[in-house]
Amino acid sequence: xxxxxxLIEQSPALIIAIPLLGAFLMPLVxxxxxxxxxxxxxxxxCLTGFFVGILASDVLANGPRLYIFGAKxxxxxxxxxxxxxxxxxxxxxxxxxVLAFITLIYSWSFMKxxxxxxxxxxxxxxxxxxxxxxxxxxDIFNFFVFLEISCIASCALIAFWISEGEALEAAFxxxxxxxxxxxxxxxxxxxxxxQYNALNIATLANVLKYTFLDKIILVLLLVVLGMxxxxxxxxxxxxxxxxxxxxxxxxxxxxxxxxxxYGVLRVIFTLYGNVLSTTMRFSIPLNVLVGWILITLxxxxxxxxxxxxxxxxxxxxxxxxxxxxxxxYMFLAIGAGIxxxxxxxxTTALQGGILHLLNDALDIxxxxxxxxxxxxxxxxxxxxxxxxxxxxxKYTTVFFVIGLLAVVGMPPLNxxxxxxxxxxxxxxxxxxxxxxxxxxxxxxxxxxxKVFYAVFxxxxxxxxxxxxxxxxxxxxxxxxxAALMIFIGLFPNLVIDALVKPAADALLNHAQYIGTVVGGx
Amino acid sequence: xxxxSKIVKTSVNILFPLTMIFGLYVIAHGHLxxxxxxxGGAIVASGCAMIVVAYGSKWVFKQIKEKxxxxxxxxxxVGFITVALLGLVFSSVFFGNFLxxxxxxxxxxxxxxxxxxxxxxxxxLPLMNFAVGVKVIAGLFVIVLVxxxxxxxxxxxx
Numbered sequence: 001x002x003x004x005x006x007l008i009e010q011s012p013a014l015i016i017a018i019p020l021l022g023a024f025l026m027p028l029v030x031x032x033x034x035x036x037x038x039x040x041x042x043x044x045x046c047l048t049g050f051f052v053g054i055l056a057s058d059v060l061a062n063g064p065r066l067y068i069f070g071a072k073x074x075x076x077x078x079x080x081x082x083x084x085x086x087x088x089x090x091x092x093x094x095x096x097x098v099l100a101f102i103t104l105i106y107s108w109s110f111m112k113x114x115x116x117x118x119x120x121x122x123x124x125x126x127x128x129x130x131x132x133x134x135x136x137x138x139d140i141f142n143f144f145v146f147l148e149i150s151c152i153a154s155c156a157l158i159a160f161w162i163s164e165g166e167a168l169e170a171a172f173x174x175x176x177x178x179x180x181x182x183x184x185x186x187x188x189x190x191x192x193x194x195q196y197n198a199l200n201i202a203t204l205a206n207v208l209k210y211t212f213l214d215k216i217i218l219v220l221l222l223v224v225l226g227m228x229x230x231x232x233x234x235x236x237x238x239x240x241x242x243x244x245x246x247x248x249x250x251x252x253x254x255x256x257x258x259x260x261x262y263g264v265l266r267v268i269f270t271l272y273g274n275v276l277s278t279t280m281r282f283s284i285p286l287n288v289l290v291g292w293i294l295i296t297l298x299x300x301x302x303x304x305x306x307x308x309x310x311x312x313x314x315x316x317x318x319x320x321x322x323x324x325x326x327x328x329y330m331f332l333a334i335g336a337g338i339x340x341x342x343x344x345x346x347t348t349a350l351q352g353g354i355l356h357l358l359n360d361a362l363d364i365x366x367x368x369x370x371x372x373x374x375x376x377x378x379x380x381x382x383x384x385x386x387x388x389x390x391x392x393x394k395y396t397t398v399f400f401v402i403g404l405l406a407v408v409g410m411p412p413l414n415x416x417x418x419x420x421x422x423x424x425x426x427x428x429x430x431x432x433x434x435x436x437x438x439x440x441x442x443x444x445x446x447x448x449x450k451v452f453y454a455v456f457x458x459x460x461x462x463x464x465x466x467x468x469x470x471x472x473x474x475x476x477x478x479x480x481x482a483a484l485m486i487f488i489g490l491f492p493n494l495v496i497d498a499l500v501k502p503a504a505d506a507l508l509n510h511a512q513y514i515g516t517v518v519g520g521x
Numbered sequence: 522x523x524x525x526s527k528i529v530k531t532s533v534n535i536l537f538p539l540t541m542i543f544g545l546y547v548i549a550h551g552h553l554x555x556x557x558x559x560x561g562g563a564i565v566a567s568g569c570a571m572i573v574v575a576y577g578s579k580w581v582f583k584q585i586k587e588k589x590x591x592x593x594x595x596x597x598x599v600g601f602i603t604v605a606l607l608g609l610v611f612s613s614v615f616f617g618n619f620l621x622x623x624x625x626x627x628x629x630x631x632x633x634x635x636x637x638x639x640x641x642x643x644x645x646l647p648l649m650n651f652a653v654g655v656k657v658i659a660g661l662f663v664i665v666l667v668x669x670x671x672x673x674x675x676x677x678x679x
Contacts (some may be wrong), residue, residue: 006613013615017602024598027591209565301583 008058011051012067012083015093016049016133023125030118041104041121048128056090057379060502064516066138074517082200084138086513091264091354092135095361095498098484099255100128102477103248106369109471110248110376120160127153127252134259135316138517140192140271141199143263144185147228150256151178157253158245170240177237181224188220188356190520201271205510210275210286221267222290228260230327232301239308239320246284247316247372250455251365254323258357261330265507268338273510276341291339294331301328301438306443313383315371318451319364322407322444326360329353332437336429345425350504355496359414359488360405366403367448370396373470373478374455378463383451388460392467397456399478404452406485408445414485417492523673524577533575540568544658551650552643558650562657578669590663597656604648619644620644 007014022044030037059065067083068074085093103124111117130153133146155178159171189199191213198204208214227234238257242250255451268276268290276287305325333353340346373396380386390397402413409419419441427434469475488495506513526532544565551557598675608617621644622630631642 010609010613010615013609017606017609017615021599021602021606024595024602027595028599031592068614070614070618072612072614 003142004054007051008054008065009067009504011055012065012085013069014051015048015055015136016083016129018051019044019125019129019132019225023122026122026125027118030121034117037118037121038108041125044125045097045100045104046126048132049101050072052090052093052132055085056094059085059087060498064506064513066516074147081142081516082138082202082517083136084202085136086413086516087499087506088262088265088354088504089135091358091499091503092259093132095258096128096131099251099361099365100124101483102365103252103271103371105473105480106251106372106477107248109473111246112471114158120157123153123157123160123251124249127157127249127256128269131252131256131259132459134256135262138201139199139203140189140201143201144182144189146258147185147263148182150259151175151182154178154241154253154256154268157249158241160246160249161244164244166240167244170192170237170244174237174241177227177234181227184220184224188217189225191217200517201266202514205271205273206514206518208275209271209274210278214272214275218267218272218290221271222264222343225260225263225267226331227307229257229264229331230301230324231297231331232304232324232328233297233322235301235304235327238324239317240332242320242323242368243314243317247375248315250368251361251370254361254365254368258361259329261327261357264331265334268334268443269507270510270513273514276338276435285406287338287341291335291337291341294335295339295433298328298331298335301325301331302437302440303328306447309447310443313429313469315374315383315386315451315455316368318383318447319371320419322367322447323364325440325444326364326394326407329419329422329437330356330360332426336422336426336433340429343428345428347504348421349425349429350507351424351496351500352418354493354503354507355434355500356418358495358500359485362481362485363403363415366478366485368401368405369474369478371402371404371482373474376470376474377467383454386455386461387458387464389464389467390454390456391460392464393456393469395475396478399451399482402482404445404448406489408467409441409446412486412489414488414492417418417489417496442486456474476497524580525575529575533571537568537572540571541565544568545654548650548654549647550638550640552646553638553640558653559657561650562654563661565654565658566661566665569658570665573665573669578666578673581666582670587663587667590659590666593659594656594663597652597654597659600652600655601649604645604652609646618644618646620648 026037029040064084064086069081071080074080111120127150130146132147134143134150137143137146155171155175158174159167161167192204193199195211195213196204196207230238241253245253278286280286280289302325305321305328309318309321309325312321330353333349333356337346337350337353374386374389375381378386379392406413406415409415423438425433426437544561547556547564548558548561605616608619609614609615610618611617620626620628623630627641627643627647629639629641631639
């Protein structure tokens, strides 16, 4: 066995261990000086990224990979904590790593003048750890533990600008909502454990009988994870948190949000995969019921998100509401995928939803980075106070235009690829859904053209006569995101074939996920 | 927060060592009796909180710096992960218990049946308890200390 095989075998544990070790070492390293701290952070992420990369290449080639903590084999499968990595998990981990790198590079300049940065970087690394943990774990209690870590780390990061009252309010709202949600998850896990004596997702999925308690568990898990993903009517924390957190960390908080979305997929497709076709009352199958509930909530999310974005005057809060709408598009796609399970367009819808996950992270991420750059230069949040910045901030303006076109789904950019997949597949389920989605995309264009005109066009304000372009590391971060978006927009097939199709297949093929654990005993 | 009367200080002087010993006992016997790193650490930290109450946060702040405590907290966290990573090195699995049954430190295999508790067992579990203990002592103490200090600063202003 050569060294690469050993590294691949150990990588699921190391992906969690390295950022966690980095988070604990960060306060000690920060005592030396700030340059060493920045390089150390980058080094930790590079190592983690390396392990995610080799694990991804292995999982995509050889199928799901199992990691057992504390023992070499699965002698007693019920009591071991397992990490089970399939194509969907590794797709999420790759997105998280991209967001983490961009967050770190952007933070170098953006947070330069703040103090308490050792805690800031510790929390960022903890949040990355917990997000990766939620995505890679194969144990539902472990999922809950990482969910809690991500709640606490996100809450502290949202409240990082503690001198602003609104940041505290947003963080308080977030922690109350998350703590109650986490209790529901714990309750659901307790019910699962009481019934089946197991906490392992694959083992549970294998023995799940769909009793009355299982219905309650499904509802509890979907409600909480939907809330953490920002689905209307439980979205109220999201614009506050996104709008008030330092824009440099919004990306990685969004990564944690997307991990909750991944949790929804995992619960529906894997945990309840065996019972999805169970017939309910009035001979409606479970998948149709869950699918249509998700579609309904998704359509409301899209409409509410866009409509609320239309009336906002706070730049970052506005982007927060458009993030709610984007989450709606993802839920619309997977809802259609579940409702029409088994048909060819259901698979297309699922692929569209999964690709949109990546695109949403990049599009909304780029807009937040631009909003952060504008805030960094002008120290103003309200659209009414900013004007005519295009004269002095040329690159930022270009990046904003790219983000704007991508988020509304204009053809040469990445948003088009995924939204088109969603429109064409959802149209086959019900044309009205598609029409609403397209109309809301057009409304989104109106929202962002308004922002573009308000911030970058218009008369030059005397206060901003001498503003300069954003610092280099922020431009680099925005440039990387923009380049990725253009690349995905021009060659969507490369990404779909390499990452999205295996991810969708892994979700649909829950027998393989279960067999990796249960078959191995 | 300023110090309290001589009676309180003397009582704390007598109680403090006992609290410490009990807390350290709970940490050290984590693998044998109820409790462990977190619970014992909380006991030790509450002993330290007693000192803060009796002698006042300003006096305690002169004796120990909050930065040093936060380094101790990091060292506890790093220690925990390091033991887990050593498991990866020595038994080729993360969190592997490489000391159990090795007849080295904490390496005795306990006798089965109704026997007295053998302290020298448990493998890496006691080491992890120590790491968690250090982390919890430093973490809880620094929280109590900074809160007491910050509230006393507010007193000065008004």
